[in-house]
Amino acid sequence: MASLTPWVTFCEACRAGSLSAAAETLGYTQSAVSRQIAALERDLGTALLVREPRGVRPTPAGAAVLPHARLLVAEADRAARAAAAPGPAPHVSVGAVQSAAMALVPDALRRVPDPPSWTMLTDSTARLIDRVAGGELDLAVVTDAPPGLPKSRDVRLRHLFADPMSVVVPGDHRLARRRRVSIADLADECWIEDNAGSEALLHQLAARYDLTLQVDRGVGALMIKVALVAAGHGVALVPRSLGAALRPDVRLLALRDAPRRGVYVATRPGRDDLDRLVAALRTHR
DSSP, X not given: OOOSHHHHHHHHHHHHTOHHHHHHHHTOOHXXXXXXXXXXXXXXXXXXXXXXXXXXXXXXXXXXXXXXXXXXXXXXXXXXXXXXXXXXXXXXXXXXXXXXXXXXXXXHHHHSSSOOEEEEEEOOHHHHHHHHHTTSOSEEEEEOOXXXXXXXXXXXXXXXXXXXXXXEEETTOTTTTOSXXXXXXXXXXXXXXXXHHHHHHHHHHHHHTTOOXXXXXXXXXXXXXXXXXXXXXXXXXXEGGGGGGSOTTEEEEXXXXXXXXXXXXXXXXXOGGGHHHHHHHHTOO
């Protein structure tokens, strides 16, 4: 394959689940994306994507090719950076779930002595571990929030700390001056959720108090969830480690009997060169 472009397009289409979304991210027309995928399929002699009314998904052959494609694209990117800035300075590709990307990871990178150059992306725990296994990422910060941590022989998981969940409320909320509340104090509130894992932890806590909560999971990003809380549309469950990154017009309150999620760092085995960054992540408070 003379050009890397079709491989990049294939990886992005798989990530986005849509040719139109991939085209928007990459700056192509949708027809150009379709042509690139079709050319790659011709070269490989097999279909890589199943076209469906609501998007695309990998065929069995596409799923088998995808880890190799991601590694190819990642290594080409590293090679380009090395050529642009030759020398001994390392570069680290970091991934993180949204909450870790907002506070934990930036703080850890700031505290690493003589830090490497780095790039960071956000994704779900399962996808981040897959990207570490495929060599696309050097390191990822993930959690065991439901549905938990997927297993991979190609990934080493190290526990960092247990992160208790807290509740974020508007700055003028009736309970905003309290330091700690019970889920029962908020039983009549509208809860705003951005992902299934956080929602599962919320329902688990509510069940312990025999409560049924009103949950609106109409947002897809943590920052949007917090913005909706700030505007008075409801309250939300967030990890305590997010506290330093919260906007000033909300309040973070501790929860009695708070559920905890484990925070982990994922690397490939043998990556001792990342130990300084792992240590900085582990000492985050």
